Amino acid sequence: MCEKRQEILTVEDVRQVLKIGSNAAYNLVHSGAFPVIKIGQTYRIPANPFYAWLENPGAVTH
Secondary structure, three states, rough: OOOOOOOEOHHOOOOOHHOOOOOHHHHHHHOOOOOEEEEEEEEEEEEEHHHHHHHHHOOOOO
């Protein structure tokens, strides 16, 4: 069965996908490589732009 992708990711989701530490994940979130939504003290990452960046890190603009 095909697993459905989430529409919104957390920093923890990004960390797990990339298999990186928490500090590296937060640095990436703050880098501007893909859109990030800050809600209070938390960050949410739209999945489509994140996965597009992941497939071709140098070509994505937002």
